[in-house]
Each structure stands twice: as structure tokens, then as C-alpha cells.
Amino acid sequence: MINKNELKYIQSFAHKKHWAEESVFIIEGPKMMEELMASNFVIRQAYATKEWIETQPYKPHYVTEVADFELDKLTQLQKANQVIALVEKKQIKGPIQLKGKMTLVLDGIQDPGNLGTIIRTADWFGLDQIVVSADTASCYNPKVVQSTMGSILRVDVVVADLPEFIQSAKMPIYGAVLEGKSIQTTVLAKEGILIIGNESKGIRPPILSLITDPITIPKYGNAESLNAAVATGIILSNWQH
Amino acid sequence: MINKNELKYIQSFAHKKHWAEESVFIIEGPKMMEELMASNFVIRQAYATKEWIETQPYKPHYVTEVADFELDKLTQLQKANQVIALVEKKQIKGPIQLKGKMTLVLDGIQDPGNLGTIIRTADWFGLDQIVVSADTASCYNPKVVQSTMGSILRVDVVVADLPEFIQSAKMPIYGAVLEGKSIQTTVLAKEGILIIGNESKGIRPPILSLITDPITIPKYGNAESLNAAVATGIILSNWQH
DSSP states (O other): OOOHHHHHHHHGGGSHHHHHHSSEEEEESHHHHHHHHTSSOOEEEEEEOHHHHTTSSSOOTTEEEOOHHHHHHHOOSSSOOSEEEEEEOOOOOSSOOOTTSEEEEEEOOOOHHHHHHHHHHHHHTTOOEEEEOTTSOOTTSHHHHHHTTTGGGTSEEEEOOHHHHHHHOOSOEEEEEEEEEETTTOOOOSSEEEEEEBTTTBSOHHHHTTOSEEEEOOOOSOOSOOOHHHHHHHHHHHHHO | OOOHHHHHHHHGGGSHHHHHHSSEEEEESHHHHHHHHTSSOOEEEEEEOHHHHTTSSSOOTTEEEOOHHHHHHHOOSSSOOSEEEEEEOOOOOSSOOOTTSEEEEEEOOOOHHHHHHHHHHHHHTTOOEEEEOTTSOOTTSHHHHHHTTTGGGTSEEEEOOHHHHHHHOOSOEEEEEEEEEETTTOOOOSSEEEEEEBTTTBSOHHHHTTOSEEEEOOOOSOOSOOOHHHHHHHHHHHHHO
């Protein structure tokens, strides 16, 4: 059973003002819930149907049982999926650690689905952090959270002043551009920064000028550009090669 | 000026029943229009604002000038973008030609955005045809058309009985699966078939058994799977390598 205030509170996560400002974000579905319970994120509250609770060895203290019709009112998905949890956003403290790894930098990725797919792709290739410009879509947008398919629980997304951050990094700064060195003949260093730009404008000039190693995915056909998530996947695949 | 019947007709393309059955599909925006005019597709009718017409050397015979408020009523985009055209669907005749090229096969791709991105990615890597199962999203879904960013005009999408089609192909049948030969150590033949499966179920059993060369994108992190369009891009990038 859920009370009116809780219902209103969770429904308000459909609005940007709310999910941007709250200290918690929402995850939905048994698969995401399983990964959440295995992570070190703090679950503030969860609402689950009897069906979900019965799959657990015991009912966790933070779970309130709700009826199917109640979950239908709470969900932001097209179809409610057994469980909804309110999770505390991670507080990332101190300077960003760059040693010995590749850090992905996103300059103005606007589309929530694209951002979610990029986070998931970064996770596949073993990256554990992404640094984003303030105008990149928020990783707490419910659409982003869902499209990461759980990777949001493993990859830290940090908002930073990109020029300042990039200038302080003493390592190769790779940038995906239309005219650079072919990724097929470039061996990417294990430690570095990889910048992916906005879907239509690419990497913006102040950041473009900080790139030490412009790289390109060779084109064999006629499409004008590649989707940002696809480009990220191809470059990270070459990096891990 | 546009009359009521035309208005109703174009608005009806918002509904699947309509865009699936009509012999025309809709494209929008000056960029897509430019590529359309350079293609061999037949434009049955177009509606454009004065702003767009003034960018042209002359007003094409198929263009009706409309006011901004009229275009706003016609558009399927969030914001109307100067021009909307009704384009005749291509009739693809005769058997599918497989000689000397890679043909992409999609087994049940459901998400329109994913399908559009896959078509665009195939175009980037020089593929000119994709064969899809009947339950794959329609390439004439307005969301798919827009997300191809013009590639729908260059890549043929053919619906076929996949098991029958694949069985008739005498060439390597590559399939993207979770446990196959690493694409990093596999040299893909220039001529072949590449099968990409459904977003959550992968390639289905009757088709799985027809794969001669199962291939895998090695995983270095913890994501459970890669997005279908990202996987397609990584494999095609390796194929062109």
C-alpha cells in the first residue's frame, strides 16, 4: 500500500525540475533492481509487487509491497515492471582520477537515448568514468537511466568545466572528428582522454583546440556522419584491440 | 495554400496503419530534401515554406508553397522544418544480389531509432542493402526515416523470409552472438552475410542454426550486452579494416 504523498512524489520524477534537483533517482524493473542490490548504491525506498517479492530470499527492509494497479501509477515506463526504487545519487568527491585508464569526455550530447547507450558502451569496454559538459543530458534523466541497462550503476558520470579539465590532463587527448588520423592505423594509448562531440555540431571550437590526437573513423559509403554512440563503440573497440 | 483533404491525408501518416499501407512515405527538412532531390526516388508532392523555396534555383513542379502555420500542422517532428515531401516507396524487384558485397540481415529489430541508426551505419560503411525479418520495425516508420538522416535514400531495405533467404546464400554467414570467435582476430570475408539479432533476445534459434561463423565483440567491462546499432558499427568497422 502506498500513500498519496509518496505517489505524488514519485510521479513528480517525470518532470525534469524534479529529477534534476532531488538527491535520489529512479530505477525500474527486476533486472536493474538485481544489479542495484549488488552495487554499493544506497536504496532509500522501493515499491514492488508481490510477484517480485516472492522471487527474493526475504523482503528487504526498504521495500513496500504495492498492488499492480499502484505500480502502474508510479511507473515512467510504458508498462510497469514489478519494482521501482529510489536510489541516492552518488557523491563523487575529489579530483577525477585519470591514471592508467581511458576517460571518455562528452561535449554536449543532447539525446537521452544516445547518452544512455554511450554509458552502456563505455561499461562494455571497461571504462569506469565519463566526464560531461554541463549541457550534456543529465545521467539522472529517467530515460537515460533505463537506456544504460544498469551501467549507470557502474560508470561514474561527472559534470565538469571541460576546457579546464582537459587542460589539466597530461596525456593524449583524442577527439573524434571528421578529418583526423584513421583509427585503423592509430594505436590508442592505454591512458588518455577520448572526446566525443554533439550529435550535429561535433566537438565545439574551444575544446577542439585542446585535442592532441584528432582521430577519424574512415567512411566507405555516403552517410554524412555516424551516430555518437556508434562512433564511441567503434573507437573504444579499437582502443581495446 | 493546402486544402483540407491534403492536410488530413498527410496527418494520417502519424498512424502506423497508414504509413505501412500507403505507396508513399514522408521525409522532412531541407537536408533530407536536398538528398532526396539528388536521388532517383520519385517525389509525388512536397509542401514547403517561402523560406525553403527561396533557397532553390527555381520552384520544382511538385512543390506547393505553404505558410509556416500550415507546415506546423503537417509535421511529424517536434518542430516543423521548412519542407515535407511525399516520396514513392521503392519497388525492389527480382532476387537479392549478394555477389561481391556484405549484406546485413536484421532479425527482429524492434526499436525504430535503432533501425534508423543501423541503416545510417550501414550506409557509412558502404553497404547498399539490408534484409530484414517481417517483424523488424518498418523502414517507412517516420521515426526510422528521420533517424537514418538520409541513408534510407541510399540503402535498400528488403523484407524477406530469413531462414529461406539465408539458406539460399552460398557464402559465409556471420552472426553477432555472445559466444563466438573474437572479431579482433577474425578477418571477415568481403562477400558475406552479417546477422544482427533482436535487442533483448538476440538471434532466434531457427536462424542461429544457419550461422557458419559466429562472431563476438569481446567484453572488457560489465555491461550485459551492446546496443544493436553499436554492435553493427563495430563489426562493419572491423570488416572494412
